[in-house]
């Protein structure tokens with residue numbers, strides 16, 4: 001029998017969804033995987049892949065996993081030798097996408113080797129201190145408006161401290177964010193090959209639909225609801241949260257920043 005992943009919480013009815021779940025869930029969640037076909041997103045993944053270094057026996061977690069592209073990366077880079085890989089997201093729709101891609105992983109995961117958790121990042125992370133050898137979080141942390149009673153930049157600082165808490169000393173934290181004054185239209189235009197792919201006519205719908213959501217995200221960034229800060233400010237916040245060896249690259253049609261860092265010894 002196919003090994004099934006641990007799925008921490010069953011799907012829920014739509015009527016009890018929070019505002020964030022409504023945004024990321026049913027509609028955006030249903031079109032999000034099409035983004036994986038675009039060149040800027042592929043390049044973003046390639047940069048993450050270059051940074052992450054998961055090895056045999058380690059335990060990693062991907063926060064805000066979405067349709068799970070980073071799970072593939074961590075799995076493949078560790079050659080499936082990772083002891084456990086945890087994928088966390090707010091919405092059932094995204095976790096369902098991830099569930100569907102798991103049977104294609106090679107080698108096939110053992111029972112429990114990949115664990116899916118439904119959790120809201122505005123709450124304390126449901127993990128022990130120093131539980132992980134690596135944390136990834138792509139295009140998510142700067143979208144979290146509240147964390148444990150903190151708002152705005154304070155929420156982001158609190159989230160980074162949480163990431164630091166769950167990492168072992170010298171363990172890796174790789175994450176990405178839209179840049180300061182992001183312009184997602186540039187990502188859309190750089191995705192033209194995927195959008196105009198004659199073999200994928202549905203992308204003619206998905207491309208503009210994803211752009212509409214991206215523009216809503218961009219607006220929230222401009223208003224200061226989301227924390228798309230200047231790079232130097234992110235670096236300071238990371239250092240203050242206990243990270244060092246900070247490396248920075250730009251990707252996603254130059255609209256995203258990719259950070260790699262490690263947890264400083266206390």
Ligand SMILES: C[S@@+](CC[C@H](N)C(=O)[O-])C[C@H]1O[C@@H](n2cnc3c(N)ncnc32)[C@H](O)[C@@H]1O
Pocket residue numbers: 020024025063064065066067068069070088089090091094119120121122137138139140143144
């Ligand atoms: C832009 S997508 C990024 C997905 C994936 N990391 C990637 O790079 O493709 C943002 C993801 O963060 C999740 N998310 C948004 N707010 C969240 C929250 N408060 N708690 C947990 N996940 C959240 C969304 O459900 C969505 O899957």
